[in-house]
Amino acid sequence: MQSFIQSLPKAELHLHIEGSLEPELLLSLSRKHQIDLPYKNIEQIHQAYNFEDLQSFLDLYYLGASVLIDEDDFYQLMWQYLCKCKEQNIVHTEIMFDPQTHTHRGIGFDVFMPGFLRAIKQAESEWGQSVYLILSFLRHLSQEDALLTLDAAKNYLADVKAVGLDSSEQGNPPRKFAQVFSKSAELGLLKVAHAGEEGPADYVWEAIQLLHVDRIDHGVRSDEDPKLIDYLKLHQIALTVCPLSNTKLCVFDDMTQHNILKMLDQGLLVTVNSDDPSYFGGYLNENYLALHTAFELDKSTITQLVKNSFIGSFLPAEQKKHWLNQVDAALAK
Numbered sequence: 001m002q003s004f005i006q007s008l009p010k011a012e013l014h015l016h017i018e019g020s021l022e023p024e025l026l027l028s029l030s031r032k033h034q035i036d037l038p039y040k041n042i043e044q045i046h047q048a049y050n051f052e053d054l055q056s057f058l059d060l061y062y063l064g065a066s067v068l069i070d071e072d073d074f075y076q077l078m079w080q081y082l083c084k085c086k087e088q089n090i091v092h093t094e095i096m097f098d099p100q101t102h103t104h105r106g107i108g109f110d111v112f113m114p115g116f117l118r119a120i121k122q123a124e125s126e127w128g129q130s131v132y133l134i135l136s137f138l139r140h141l142s143q144e145d146a147l148l149t150l151d152a153a154k155n156y157l158a159d160v161k162a163v164g165l166d167s168s169e170q171g172n173p174p175r176k177f178a179q180v181f182s183k184s185a186e187l188g189l190l191k192v193a194h195a196g197e198e199g200p201a202d203y204v205w206e207a208i209q210l211l212h213v214d215r216i217d218h219g220v221r222s223d224e225d226p227k228l229i230d231y232l233k234l235h236q237i238a239l240t241v242c243p244l245s246n247t248k249l250c251v252f253d254d255m256t257q258h259n260i261l262k263m264l265d266q267g268l269l270v271t272v273n274s275d276d277p278s279y280f281g282g283y284l285n286e287n288y289l290a291l292h293t294a295f296e297l298d299k300s301t302i303t304q305l306v307k308n309s310f311i312g313s314f315l316p317a318e319q320k321k322h323w324l325n326q327v328d329a330a331l332a333k
């Protein structure tokens with residue numbers, strides 16, 4: 001099944017670039033910039049990456065991001081992930097980045113954006129990688145801060161496809177960000193938001209009704225509200241589900257308890273994604289494999305999930321059609 005998963009062209013729709021910072025790069029950048037970390041080696045990092053909930057992960061995720069200082073650091077970070085895309089046959093990816101994680105340390109858009117864009121242009125020209133960027137607001141900060149961030153991004157919005165909302169969900173409902181999402185829409189940006197990861201199904205409703213999102217990140221707790229499930233099905237609103245993330249952060253006790261297949265059976269547009277692969281123990285193919293190990297997926301289920309990744313993407317219709325045909329072509333081989 002591993003080679004079958006590998007053989008299919010896939011899209012990834014939920015990936016935090018800061019969450020793709022591998023322990024090796026983390027250590028080498030900490031040495032380069034002489035930043036003290038509570039880990040001395042890779043082994044200690046792996047031991048530390050044992051999380052009990054979202055916040056316990058976020059604490060280490062923000063700590064890890066503190067080694068990203070200059071343009072080349074952001075280039076290396078993006079380049080390493082894009083090389084993974086090539087390796088795993090991820091032909092299209094929609095990547096989130098957290099500007100405030102950097103601007104709050106005095107590192108501005110003119111540092112991280114040129115680094116990201118240099119890597120993206122290289123991957124586009126070297127092997128035709130398709131990439132969109134999603135600028136994510138940190139929901140534990142204020143809407144005012146998000147508005148300032150959107151303003152600070154103005155010279156780079158031509159390279160940004162959508163805005164998103166991430167970080168600590170509980171107690172930071174989508175409604176807190178209605179104004180900045182409305183302003184983003186006026187600027188021509190699409191919208192996504194993390195909702196229903198740890199927070200209640202009501203937050204998914206808020207993301208839909210108050211932020212007017214085009215897609216929901218995670219959304220696994222939608223399951224608690226049958227009316228919401230009906231709505232997601234009727235409108236085919238994509239959910240970007242992240243199986244390894246959900247088990248590492250104890251949203252589900254183990255993979256056999258995950259509800260992604262139940263939601264797929266209910267007719268929802270669910271997709272498979274890696275979220276923060278360096279912290280959760282696997283990139284996209286490992287997420288498909290983990291589902292296969294837990295549920296013995298057949299090829300047609302995997303194919304449907306892969307097709308959903310293109311259907312739920314922000315690609316224009318003709319490119320979606322192109323990639324869906326490519327999936328069928330890979331199947332025929």
Ligand code: HPA
Nearest residue numbers: 016166167168194275276
């Ligand atoms: N949830 C919320 N915020 C995040 C996540 C996540 O899974 N990953 C990175 N920031």
Ligand code: ZN
Nearest residue numbers: 016166217275
């Ligand atoms: Zn996420």
